[in-house]
Amino acid sequence: MAGNIYPTICPGCNFGCGLYxxxxxxxxxxxxxxxxxxxxxxxxxxxxLLELYRSASSMVGGKETSLEDAAKEAAKRLSGGxxxxxxxxxxxxxxxxxxxxxxxxxxxxxxxxxxxxxxxxDTRPTLKVGIPYNExxxxxxxxxxxxxxxxxxxxxxxxxxxxxxxxxxxSIGWKKLPLADEDLSPGDVSKLELSKDSxxxxxxxxxxxxxxxxxxLGLAKKAGARITFLKPFANSTGAGILSEGQSTGxxxxxxxxxSIKTLFCLESDITEVIPEDTLSKLENLIVQTGRxxxxxxxxxxxxxxxxxxxxxxxxxxxxxxxQALGGEGTGGLEALGIIAGSKFEFDALxxxxxxxxxxxxxxxxxIPDHERPDYAAPEGKPAVPEExxxxxxMFNPFMWYGLPDDNNFVELNLKMxxxxxxxxxxxxxxxxxxxxxxxxxxxxxxxDNILISEKRxxxxxxxxxxxxxxx
Amino acid sequence: xxxxxxxxxxxxxxxxxxxxxxxxxxxSILAAALEKGLVDAVVVLKKINEFEAVPVITSDVEEVxxxxxxxxxxxSNFAKLVADKKIKVAxxxxxxxxxxxxxxxxxxxxxxxxxxxxxxxxxxxxxPSVTREMLKTVYNIEPEDxxxxxxxxxKLIFKTKDGKEHAITIDELEEKGYGRRESCRYCSIKVPxxxxxxxxxxxxxxxLVGKATFVEVNSDKGVKLLQNALDAGMIEVKEPDDKGIAIxxxxxxxxxxxxxxxxxxxxVPVDNRLEYxxxxxxxxxxxxxxxxxxxxxxxxxxxxxNEYHERSDAYKMSMYHLVRFLHLADSCIxxxxxxxxxxxxxxxxxxxxxxxxxxxxxxxxTPGMDIRKPPYxxxxxxxx
Numbered sequence: 001m002a003g004n005i006y007p008t009i010c011p012g013c014n015f016g017c018g019l020y021x022x023x024x025x026x027x028x029x030x031x032x033x034x035x036x037x038x039x040x041x042x043x044x045x046x047x048x049l050l051e052l053y054r055s056a057s058s059m060v061g062g063k064e065t066s067l068e069d070a071a072k073e074a075a076k077r078l079s080g081g082x083x084x085x086x087x088x089x090x091x092x093x094x095x096x097x098x099x100x101x102x103x104x105x106x107x108x109x110x111x112x113x114x115x116x117x118x119x120x121x122d123t124r125p126t127l128k129v130g131i132p133y134n135e136x137x138x139x140x141x142x143x144x145x146x147x148x149x150x151x152x153x154x155x156x157x158x159x160x161x162x163x164x165x166x167x168x169x170x171s172i173g174w175k176k177l178p179l180a181d182e183d184l185s186p187g188d189v190s191k192l193e194l195s196k197d198s199x200x201x202x203x204x205x206x207x208x209x210x211x212x213x214x215x216x217l218g219l220a221k222k223a224g225a226r227i228t229f230l231k232p233f234a235n236s237t238g239a240g241i242l243s244e245g246q247s248t249g250x251x252x253x254x255x256x257x258x259s260i261k262t263l264f265c266l267e268s269d270i271t272e273v274i275p276e277d278t279l280s281k282l283e284n285l286i287v288q289t290g291r292x293x294x295x296x297x298x299x300x301x302x303x304x305x306x307x308x309x310x311x312x313x314x315x316x317x318x319x320x321x322x323q324a325l326g327g328e329g330t331g332g333l334e335a336l337g338i339i340a341g342s343k344f345e346f347d348a349l350x351x352x353x354x355x356x357x358x359x360x361x362x363x364x365x366x367i368p369d370h371e372r373p374d375y376a377a378p379e380g381k382p383a384v385p386e387e388x389x390x391x392x393x394m395f396n397p398f399m400w401y402g403l404p405d406d407n408n409f410v411e412l413n414l415k416m417x418x419x420x421x422x423x424x425x426x427x428x429x430x431x432x433x434x435x436x437x438x439x440x441x442x443x444x445x446x447x448d449n450i451l452i453s454e455k456r457x458x459x460x461x462x463x464x465x466x467x468x469x470x471x
Numbered sequence: 472x473x474x475x476x477x478x479x480x481x482x483x484x485x486x487x488x489x490x491x492x493x494x495x496x497x498x499s500i501l502a503a504a505l506e507k508g509l510v511d512a513v514v515v516l517k518k519i520n521e522f523e524a525v526p527v528i529t530s531d532v533e534e535v536x537x538x539x540x541x542x543x544x545x546x547s548n549f550a551k552l553v554a555d556k557k558i559k560v561a562x563x564x565x566x567x568x569x570x571x572x573x574x575x576x577x578x579x580x581x582x583x584x585x586x587x588x589x590x591x592x593x594x595x596x597x598x599p600s601v602t603r604e605m606l607k608t609v610y611n612i613e614p615e616d617x618x619x620x621x622x623x624x625x626k627l628i629f630k631t632k633d634g635k636e637h638a639i640t641i642d643e644l645e646e647k648g649y650g651r652r653e654s655c656r657y658c659s660i661k662v663p664x665x666x667x668x669x670x671x672x673x674x675x676x677x678x679l680v681g682k683a684t685f686v687e688v689n690s691d692k693g694v695k696l697l698q699n700a701l702d703a704g705m706i707e708v709k710e711p712d713d714k715g716i717a718i719x720x721x722x723x724x725x726x727x728x729x730x731x732x733x734x735x736x737x738x739v740p741v742d743n744r745l746e747y748x749x750x751x752x753x754x755x756x757x758x759x760x761x762x763x764x765x766x767x768x769x770x771x772x773x774x775x776x777n778e779y780h781e782r783s784d785a786y787k788m789s790m791y792h793l794v795r796f797l798h799l800a801d802s803c804i805x806x807x808x809x810x811x812x813x814x815x816x817x818x819x820x821x822x823x824x825x826x827x828x829x830x831x832x833x834x835x836x837t838p839g840m841d842i843r844k845p846p847y848x849x850x851x852x853x854x855x
Contacts, residue, residue, distance in 0.1 A: 005517075005525050020525060031764065031812050033546065034523040034599035041814040044758040153756045157816040160754060178753040365603070365614070406757075409783035443785040 007032055007326035008309035009317075011052065011090060012045040012399045014231035015154045016317025018364075019046060021309040027053060036365050037133065037317055043153035045399045052403060054292040056304035067331060070303045071338035074264065074286045077301070078106055078339065082261040083284075084251065086111045088206065089231075089239030090267040092313025092325065094349040095332045096235065099266045100243045102340050108264075109254070112245025113206030113233075113273065122375035123217050127204060128240040129320040129370040130228035136199055137161040143194065143225075144171045144180070145202040145216060150454050151396045152230045155201065174392050175411065175452055176445035185447055187384075194223030204229040205236075205398070206248040206273050207462070214380030221377035230318050232398040234308065238316035242356055248273045255281055262286065266332075267308070269295045272401045288335055294402045305331030312346060314353060314362060320370040324362050389449045391430060391467045393460050400456075407454040411444035420471050431468045435459035472698055476688040477716060479675055480697075480708035487536055488682065492621065493672045496684035496706055497563050497589055500668070502535045503700035504561045510587060513561040514549050516542060521617045522599040526552055528560065541565075543620060543627075546596040546652060548808050550766035554580040561696070562586065563670075565593040566660030567806035570839020571766030573665060574802055577844055578769040587696050590663025590689075592671025594622060594641075594726055595655030598811060605649035610637050654807030654820045657733040661726040662719075665840045667693035674711055674719030685711060685719055737821060738828060749787050751822055754815035757782055761809035761819050762795065767802045767838065796826045801845040802838045803827040 010017040018035025019042060022028040027050045033040030042049075058070040065073075077083075085103040087096050089112065103110040116124045136142065136158050148155045159169060159179050171180035172189060184191055194200070200220045204213060213229075220227035231237060239245070254260045255278050262284040263270070271279065271294045279285065279298065287299040290307035306329035314324050330346050337343040354360065359368045391410070400407070410428060422428055427438040430451065437457060446452055451469065459465070481494030487502075488495045501513045515538035516524040522544045529535060541563070549564050550571030562572060569590050576583035597605075603614045612631055619630040626638040627650065644650035663669050667690045674685035686708070688694055700706040711719075741747040762768055762776060770776075776798065780791035805827070809819040831837060834846045843849070 005527065007519075030525075031760075032523075033811060034520075034544075034603075036600070038814070039598065039600040041812055041816075042758065042760060043814050044756060047758045047760055047763060149754070149756050153758070154814055156754055156756065157814060160816050406782045440783045442783045 005030075005326075006309045009234060009315050009323055009325060010042065010046045010049060011234040011308050012043070012049070013152055013396055014089075014233055014236040014318045015152055016315065016319070016321055016323055017042055017046055017154055018323070019049070021049075021053075026050075037319070037321060037323075038154050041154065041157065044405070045153075045396075045403075048403065048405070052291060053307050053309070055307065056289055056292040056296050056302055058304045059296075059299070059302040061300060067303055067305060067335055068338060070301055071335040074288075074301050074303060075339040075341070077262055077284045077286065078108070078264060080262065082259060083108045083264060084111060084254065084260045084262070085109070085264045085266070086113075086251065086268050086270055087239060087243075087245075087266040088113045088268040089233040089235040089237075091235060091308065091332065092311055092315060093235065093238040093242055093353040094313040094344075094346055095266065095311070095336070096239050097242050097349050097352055098333055098336045098340075098344040100245075101344075102336055105340055109260075110243065110245045111248065111251045112239050112243060113248050113268075114204060114208070114240075114245075115247035115250065116240070116244060118210045118247065119214065119217075120375065120378050122373060123214075123378060125371045125373055126217065126227060126375060127213075127229055129237055129316075129372070130230065130318040131199060131226060132319040132321075132367050133158045136201070136228070137165060139167050139199040140197040141195065141199070142167055142169045143192065143198055143200045144169065144173070144177070145200065146230065147173055147175070147177065147394050148179070148201075149177070150394055151203065155230065174394075174447045174450045189219070192219070194219065194225040196224035198223065198225035200225055200227040202227065202229055203231065205232045209382055209462070211380040212382040214378040215382055216380075217375070218377040218379055221375060228318070232396055235315040237318055237320060238314070238322075238353075241316060242353065252278050255279075264288070265295060269293050269398075269401055271295045271298060272398055288332065290332070303335045305329065305335060314350070316357065319367050320357075321364060321367045322357060322359060322362050323364045388466050389451075389469055391432070391451045391453055391457065391460065391465045393456065393463055393465070394452050395454045395456060405455070409440040409442050409453075409455075411442050411446050411452040412450070413446045413448065414443050415448060416446075416469075417441065417443055420469060422471055426471075429470045430457070431470075432459050432465055472688065472694050474688055474690055474694060476694075477674075477711055478686050478688070478697070478708040479679060479683045479711045479715065480686055480706050481679075481683045483705055483707055484536070491540055493670075493675070493681065494679070494683040496686065497591065497670050498536060498538060498540065499705040500589060500696055500700045501561050501563065502532050503703040503705040504587060504696060505530060505535060506532050506705075507699050507703050509695065509699050510559040510561045510585075512556075512558050514552060514563065516540070516545060516547070518542070521620070522602055522614065528552060528556070528558075541591050541593075543595075543622065544597050544599045544602045546598060546655075546807065546811060548764075548766040548806055550575050550581070551764075553586065554769060557582070559585040560587070561589065563589040563591055564663070564666070565591055565596070566658065566663040566665070567593075567766070567804055567839075569663045569666040570660065570804040571806060573839045573842065574767040574804065574845075575769055577842065577848075580769040583842070587692050588666040588668075589696065590666025590669045592662050592669065592673055593655075593658075594661060595651030595658065597649075597651055601649055601652075605644060605647075609639060609644060609647060609649060612637060652807045652811070653737065653818070654805050654810065654824075657730050657737055658805060659727050659730045659734075660840075661730070662687070662723050664689050668696060671719075673722045674715040676712060676715040676718065685715065734828075738825065741825075745787070748792075748822060751817060752788055752792055754817060755789065755792070756815055757789070757791070758814055759791075760812040760814065762791075764808045764812045765799075766806060766808060767799070767804055796823065799823045800826045800830040801834065801836060801847050804839045 310327035
């Protein structure tokens with residue numbers, strides 16, 4: 001009668017939210033109130049987490065097979081050369097490490113989505129590990145380069161707490177935020193008054209504009225402010241500590257050039273970040289995963305094992321907090337061992353993880369000391385958005401990928417609604433580069449000539465897309 | 472034995488009696504119910520550490536005997552766990568668990584005839600994250616050094632591995648913003664007489680202090696539960712002394728009085744109600760956790776609060792919240808679960824109670840205390 005209950009971490013982003021998954025006839029999400037990162041609280045995505053956990057089956061060429069046979073076939077195809085491996089950090093530290101070792105053994109390039117070599121060396125520790133959330137609660141001034149409500153919702157309560165403690169909150173964005181004492185548009189960053197008492201909160205992910213991130217690092221450094229980067233994958237921070245990988249941009253380039261013909265993805269939905277045309281140039285797409293996704297649907301080989309909540313291993317969150325998952329599954333390591341031709345031992349990998357992080361025991365309630373050395377202010381040269389009507393994509397780029405959500409609308413201000421003579425309950429037509437879409441709209445305190453979307457609109461490529469709008 | 476009886480009892484299993492804080496009576500009643508086939512399953516807390524436990528439904532007598540008992544830092548609610556299970560089950564629970572189970576029963580999600588409820592006296596529970604912080608900042612002890620806690624004479628006492636006891640009055644802790652959850656402070660159900668049995672250590676006197684449980688029999692099902700455990704030889708009972716009964720009544724009265732004071736303190740009238748509610752809800756991220764966790768809600772995902780609400784709406788206050796305020800006006804039991812899980816730390820229970828308090832007082836209806844239907848359900852059209 002007793003159901004199996006797994007204490008686990010939400011894979012929606014790198015915030016590190018603890019929860020339980022209860023397995024009975026189906027799955028249930030339950031609140032783990034003792035979890036240090038989130039006190040059991042979950043965002044909209046966390047509440048819909050079960051939609052993510054659709055189990056996958058091992059397949060070769062569309063035919064169901066065993067994990068062992070799929071892994072053997074993957075090994076065969078990977079040995080053919082022109083292969084690359086991708087792991088964004090959606091899995092345990094141990095699996096990520098084994099995967100990196102496999103890449104080394106195969107002599108294949110390793111991609112993690114973000115290439116820290118694009119940034120000056122002295123800034124990398126700051127980019128890798130963020131500031132503990134309780135320090136954000138104690139800050140006197142907080143500057144947001146994210147929309148906390150949409151992108152990393154569990155930061156909201158930390159900001160509320162900071163405000164209750166007397167903090168002033170400045171938001172840099174296109175929309176007034178209820179939490180903010182001051183709202184500045186991205187074009188007015190020069191008016192931003194930072195000091196050593198400020199904490200800047202931004203994010204870093206495979207679609208981030210490197211020059212923009214450099215600019216933020218420079219801005220914080222010049223004022224003596226602290227800066228923290230929130231990240232999108234369950235173990236982005238762990239992956240950053242354990243490996244150096246190359247960027248998604250570089251991966252796309254190499255596939256386009258034809259130097260990569262076989263791509264092996266570990267728990268990474270590359271269809272989120274790689275254009276379909278580029279993917280179609282691959283000869284082999286191999287996916288190792290614990291859940292069905294858009295990427296498994298396109299894969300030539302699927303190596304399927306237990307989902308994240310049943311895995312054994314650790315994740316490192318934005319703060320650098322090491323948290324153990326509550327499962328016992330090591331199917332992922334088993335598959336990687338078959339491909340590598342030699343078994344990966346969990347305990348040995350875990351010791352390597354602990355050594356790399358600098359800890360002796362895994363204690364979710366103690367954040368290890370992570371170095372955040374001083375760095376020289378880099379100068380970024382981000383492209384300045386053109387001054388015209390634009391659609392701003394304001395989403396966590398990965399959290400909702402491929403999952404249904406009640407977000408099929410854009411936000412715009414009342415002045416714009418009136419000038420376009422939009423009808424309440426109706427739609428707005430949005431055009432860009434020959435593509436068009438009708439979307440519902442919501443009146444919100446957004447800047448003039450700006451539309452904000454939480455949904456990934458098909459024709460959008462970056463954060464800001466020039467558009468034409470009409471009724 | 473009959474309804475209305477008061478007894479003092481304990482487990483006959485020495486190990487259970489020793490381990491249980493109050494003589495292991497409740498654990499043994501649950502185990503006996505399972506062993507003798509009175510129920511198919513029971514709900515117990517599976518302890519993970521001093522501040523964490525998960526409720527499980529089990530049919531394993533050994534699991535019941537090894538369960539955690541009640542834990543002040545585990546503010547769970549069992550009602551949804553037993554809803555829609557279609558089994559004969561025994562559930563131990565605080566006043567809010569009992570109230571929620573009864574409300575689920577009114578909504579046909581729990582078969583109350585097949586649900587045996589053992590109520591546990593409760594002065595309030597604490598959020599585990601707050602407890603951890605409190606231990607570090609107020610008690611100056613590391614949470615990992617704690618190996619037990621109890622509440623005695625208005626003090627919250629933590630026992631550490633070095634054998635020491637650390638006691639601070641709950642009043643002092645609450646002045647500092649720690650201690651019990653806000654909803655527990657003003658909760659007036661300290662002895663759950665709405666359950667089949669009401670159990671606790673208040674009223675246990677003399678040599679039995681800490682070694683026995685005072686139990687009040689509130690229903691025929693309560694008689695069955697107790698008699699079953701006695702017949703199985705798993706518990707022993709005796710009549711309480713008059714002093715014990717008087718002490719229990721005094722503690723109950725004093726706790727209820729304190730709850731009333733807290734109620735007045737928390738629910739200070741607000742002038743501009745619309746602006747107050749709008750401001751409190753402005754950080755809502757539409758996660759729906761407050762509905763999912765609500766132990767009296769049995770609507771499921773297709774419900775008015777969800778169906779009338781779209782995120783593209785731009786109302787000053789979302790239809791989701793408006794519907795829930797109305798819906799809960801006659802069914803909110805003030806358990807605090809919604810506040811516990813809100814990712815934006817919105818004090819939702821306080822907001823729901825601001826609607827529910829005047830309505831429940833006006834209608835003389837306290838949800839979860841008996842099987843009277845919620846007023847909005849029992850009103851007939853011809854009566855309007």
